[in-house]
Amino acid sequence: MKNLILLAGMSICLIACISTTEKRQGENIELVQSYIKSVEDMDFEGMGKFLDENYLGMGPSYGDSIRKNEAVENWKWNVTNLYEKIHYNRSKIVSVTIPEGDNKGEWVASWAELNIVYKNGGSVTLWANTNYMIENGKIAKSITFYNEADALRQLGYKMVPAEISN
Numbered sequence: 780m781k782n783l784i785l786l787a788g789m790s791i792c793l794i795a796c797i798s799t800t801e802k803r804q805g806e807n808i809e810l811v812q813s814y815i816k817s818v819e820d821m822d823f824e825g826m827g828k829f830l831d832e833n834y835l836g837m838g839p840s841y842g843d844s845i846r847k848n849e850a851v852e853n854w855k856w857n858v859t860n861l862y863e864k865i866h867y868n869r870s871k872i873v874s875v876t877i878p879e880g881d882n883k884g885e886w887v888a889s890w891a892e893l894n895i896v897y898k899n900g901g902s903v904t905l906w907a908n909t910n911y912m913i914e915n916g917k918i919a920k921s922i923t924f925y926n927e928a929d930a931l932r933q934l935g936y937k938m939v940p941a942e943i944s945n
Contacts (some may be wrong), residue, residue: 811911863923
């Protein structure tokens, strides 16, 4: 009888832990989906509301990084001067936990086919992957990957080695 009561108590505890984790993961996914909607709506002020005060954005190139205030100002400039429309197609989002290491924490990964239309009439379609670290209900860090050379090629740029272009 004691074993049955102990087993029942452990089962309730396990179910409570699982549902708490699933709830937090669901909230993290909703946060990222709301952030992505603000990107599509080109709402740079809304985007800033989802970022932690100590936000660090990294990528797409190695060594690229930006803080919250710079990111919001950068998006403001892009919305005003560069982008006509941004749309996420075939987007897939998953929540993961990294249990140890430098990037320990709660993450949401987003894979998408991204369409960008520029004010000058150009457009690109990219495969983009962004991983968002969530802390205290805000995006604390993001790491974005996409092929910048492909985007430039779609806009009509030619890649020429430096020794040829001189």
